[in-house]
Structure formats: C-alpha cells, structure tokens
Amino acid sequence: MLFVCCTIIVIFILTFYIWHQMESIRIGYEIGKLEEKVLTLRRQVDELETEKSDLLSLDRVEKIAKEELNLVEPKKEQLVYDEFIH
C-alpha cells in the first residue's frame, strides 16, 4: 500500500514537473512573441509620429491652406488674444 502511494506521489510530482517545464517554455515563447509585437508596435508608433510630423510641416500646411482651401492671413482687427503667455 505504501509502495503504491509512494509511486503515485512520485508520478504526480514528475507529471507536475514536466507540466511546469512545458508551461514555462510555452509562456516563454508567448512572452517572446509579445515582446516582438511590442517592438513592432513601438516602431509603428515611431513611424506614424514621424509621418504625422512630416504631414503637419508648416510649409505644407500653409501651402494647402492658401492654395487649396483659399484661406488668407487674418487682418489685424480680427486678432483676439485669449490669454497672456508673456
């Protein structure tokens, strides 16, 4: 009886150990994949931020505003100062 119990315990421990090892490896792979994904997303953010900065270049915005949207510089009397910075 004791032998059977010991065998069951040993088998249980071994099974748990193998399961634990496999799970660790699986989680390791998952972490690796997620880290890679984070890196890719960070790069995308960097690229998009740079692209946004490029698209919002003042010379480009001014050109579009004046040539495509026919906007004009405000007249002096149209200026309203809503806050003091200086």
Add this chain to the structure above:
Amino acid sequence: MNTIYQKRARIRIIILGFFFMIWLVGLTIRLIQLQVFEHPRLKTEVLEQNQNKNTINPKRGTIYDCTGNILARSLPIQSVFYSPFKGEPSHLQFEKIHKLKKILDLSQNELQNIYKRIEKNSSFIWLKRKIDPAKEEKVKELSLSGVYFLEENKRFYPHGKLAAHLLGRVNIDDVGASGIEYKYNSVLEGKKGEHLILRDAKKREYRFETLKEPEAGKDLILTIDETIQYYAEKELEKVMRETEASWGTVIISQPATGEILAMANYPTCDLNNPLPMPLSLDRNKAIHHNFEPGSTFKIVTASAALEARKVNLTDSFDCSQGSIRVAGKTIRDHELFGVLSFPEVIIHSSNVGTIQFGQSIGEEIFFETIKAFGFGEKTGIDLPAEEKGIFRPLDNWTQISAASLSIGYEISVTAIQLLQAINTIANKGFIISPRVVKKILGSPDEAMEKPYGRRRIISERTALVLTSILQKAVQRGTGITARIEGYKVAGKTGTAQKFDPSIGTYSSTVHTSSFAGFVPADNPALSMIVVIDGPKGPYSGGEVAAPLFREIASLVLRYLRIPKQGEHLNTIIAERRLRQVER
C-alpha cells in the same frame, strides 16, 4: 576438413584484422592530424562558418523642438550585404551580384569595389546600405544565396530643410557630422550591443543569443520653436530672393534666458536629400562667420561711454562737416547732420558723432568694455565650431583703432555675439550665454533644466538709457522700418562696407546689412539679429535688415500672443463681444 576451414578462417581474420588495423592507424593519424596539428586553423574556420558575432546598433535619440515636435528621428531600415560560401567560384558570385545591379542602383564604381572584395575572399561585403522597403522586397524575391539583410537606423528629418544648419547631419554610420547631431553625438548615439548567431552546417540559424543589450540614445529637447523657426526661414528666404544677397542669417532668442528660439540661414539644404554644397555655404553662418558689424556695434561704444561717464544725454556733437579726420584718414557720415545730441548721434547713426565720444572713452576702458560684451571670445553656445571673431589686443591698436572700433570696424564678430550684446541691453545689463538645448531626456538631471549663468557687465541705468535711445532709433531714426504698430521696438541698424582684398581697401559696392533689436522694449519677449551679406540694390540696414526684423517680429509676437502695448485682454474681449452684439 575442420582444420583446413579453421586455418582459412584464421587467415581471413588475420587479413581482415590487418586491414582493420591499417584503417584504425590511418584514422588515428588523421584524427591526430585534425585534432592536434591542424586544430587551431580548423577551429577558426568552423567558428567563422558557424558563428557570427554582430553588433546591434542602438537607436539614436530623437531631437524635439520646445513644443514637442519631432525635428530628427531614427527609424529602422534594411541594409543588404553579401557573405559568400567558401569555395564558390568567383564567376558565379559575380553573376549573383549582377542580378542586383538594377534593383539596388549599383554604380559601376560600386560594382568594381564589390568584385574586388569577392576576389579577396572577404566574408562580409556591403551591397547597399539603407535601402527603401520596395527594393528590399525585390531583393528578397530573388532569394539569392549569400545575400542577407541587416537592420540599421536611418535619420529622418520630417521638416526637411527646417533648421538644417542647426540640426546638422549624421554620416552613413549614424554618427553626428555637424550641428547638434555632432555636438551631442555622445548623448544621442547610445551604446552598441552585441549578439551571437550560431549556424549549423547548412547555415541554418539554430541559436540566437544577445550578449549585450544595446542602450538607446537619449532624446533632446531644443529651445528652438518650430513655428518661429519657420517664420524666420520663410521671411529670410523672401528677402534673400529679392535682394540677391550672397547669404543671410537670422537668430531669434528669449533675452531673459538666452534660449535661442530660431536660427535661420540662407542658402540652406534639405537634410533628407543633401546636395553637395560649397563648404562656405554649408556652414552655420550664425556662429561660424566673422564680419565687421558697422553701426550695430555703436551700442557697445555708447555703453562704454555711458559707463565711463564720459558722456551725458545733453552733450552735443558737431557733425555739420559730414566727415572727420582721424590719423590722416577721413571717415564720413551717410548724410549731412548739424549739431547732434548724444542720443541723436545713435538715433541717426552718425559716424562723426560716435567717433567724437568714442575717442573720449579712453582706449583701455573701451577695450575692457568690448571684452566684457564677449567680443573676441566664444559665446559658449552649445553648437560645434563656434568662431570667436577677431578683436586685436590693446597692444596692437593703432592711432585709428579707437575711432574705427567705435563705428564697428577693425573688429570681426559673429551674429551670435551681436545677439548676446543686444540681449545684455535687453536684460538691463546682464550678459547671458545663448543655448539651443533645453533638456536631455532620460539623464539623471532630466527634471532640472540646465541653469543659465548671468553676470552684470553694465549698470542698469546704462542699459535703460540705451534702451530708450534704441527705441527712438526705431521710432524716428535709421531703424524706422523696424517699427511695429502697437509695440515698442528697440534696435540698431548697421551698414558695413566689406573689405575687398583685391583692391586692398573697403568696397563701395558690397555691404553687410544688419539689424539688432528687441521687443517689447520695456519687457522684452524676443530679441533678434538679422544679417544680410552683399544685398544688390538697396543695401543699408534700414532698407534691408530692419524691414525683415519687422516682418518676422510681427509674426512671432502674434504667435506668442503678446498683446499690443496699451491693449488689455479684457478690453479686447469686450470689443469682440460688442462687435458680436452689434451684428
């Protein structure tokens, strides 16, 4: 029978044993040869084939303007290299490379270099660095053996030519070559990492290990404001085209802190597509170019005279002759004046009047005041290769030196030095070093902005008197074209004849036009120096540089939301509401 069979079998066994022994001895000898005698060579060869230690380039830090806009950022990009298999015939390797010629735009010269390196059995040959993704795809489609990709970083400047000279460039290895990229290279570049790749006999990667993690470079926040920089560049370009001048520079700063808000140069270039430029035009003129300032320097002469109490506001100077002779040389005014008071001499920029009070200062005091204003020394701006100007030691002064210096000749200055001088007046006598970097992100003292050092070089009284005179110079003097409706502007024009080495004297046709000023005069929000070199047609500071100051300052004041003097927020809002009600 048994004996015969046994005998034959024994003979066979002996023969077999003999051959086995020979094979074993041969094998042992070969093993000894491989493992002992040729071990070092073979080990190196195996490591070369199966193990690659590569450098991981860190990501270079990003450069932002003071409002958080990206001015320079590194993004990952692929580079193609070739690593041939050992023993592959050269002609097959050449064929492979030839297939890539069109896709990678390889020039004949580049091809020759690659072929030479193949013949020399190089194990790593760059084919093309930093290629665009479309080319990368085309190369991958060919699946050529020995052709690999390596990820590198490429510097992108989203605004192209904006602040090009200030930002500078990086070389192909992402190392700063000029401007901020060079000055702050050690901060921006980060630290390289290293990884180990192990490959099997079929060159398949079976182990990838990072030996040392790369450390990304730190980000920089500049004092530059993208919008102000844009205004300065746009307006400068307009004037440069109109005047056909050879070069021009504009620097705008916040006088109280010495922070540079914009530094514009013309001609300029697109940092993403740099074209070859003569070295003289590729330099940041704002800090690299020495020139004789002419009348803008009179602010220093006037400061020295006031500080030494050699002149009073009520003193008058006879300028009616229109010229003055000093040490056998005649110096003229740009127009005929009568008797001028001390402030009027500066307001109308009379050379004759300035020389008269300039000579009364005393050479030693004048020399010390010029030195105190920082001329002949670098301002200490955090940009590389700043020039210190040319200012002779007192021992080398001639009889005419004091007179020449008082009107801004016999001294060469940089635009940034002149800005520092006008800032001293704006700061009520305190001199502050200019700077372009506000913060280094990620550094231990990130939260703490670099303190600016300031020291008094002239009294508050002198600075205030001079501010009042410079204000009048803009209201009704040579700087009238710098006047901005609703704002008190203080400033001084300068028109210097350029020295022509071919005739050994000053040219009567080539000039340097300048204007240094600040606004609002009683509580300066911005100061500016404008220098236009060699304008064609109108050339005086009042005709070329002062109007440019006005145009840029008007835009910047509006952008900074600095209301006109006398106007108050509530009044403006009340008027607006009234107009709405009326409608």
